[in-house]
Amino acid sequence: MLVTFTSSETGEILMFAEAARPLLQAMGKATTARGTFTRDEMAAAAERLRQAVKGHETPPPDRENADGTKEPVxxxxxRAWPLIDMLERTARGGPKANIVWKAAADF
Structure with a gap:
């Protein structure tokens, strides 16, 4: 399932739900079919996401496929940096700046 993040100040970011879930959870948001970040929430959410990234700086090893080839992880x-950028750029917008996300169902 796809999750679309739409900013009133920038563009859109599309992610699979399995990628969006840990990002939203790190920012303290529920993984519902629809949600929003207000301008007042964005700076703190971006900082929480930065802290989550710092906790995962060591990349896991590449995955080995059945045929012996390696798939990068x-x-x-x-996954987080495009969303951090969106949060920070949108936070500098006007008083009605916002980011919404939409998915087909809760994830």
Whole structure:
């Protein structure tokens, strides 16, 4: 399932729910089908996400497929930075700046 993050000040970010779940949880948000960040919440949410990334700086080893080839593992930081950037840029917007996310169902 896809989760779409839409900012009133920037563009959109699309993520699979399995990638969005730990990011939202790190920021203290429920993984509901719809949710929002108000301008007042964004700076603190970005900082919580930065702290979560610091806790996962060591990347896990690449995964080995059945045929012996290796598949690189995407770490939390690679998924988090676009969302951190969106939060910080949107927080500098006007008083009605916001970010919403939408998914087909709770995840």
């Amino acid at each position: 995407v770490v939390l930081g690679q």
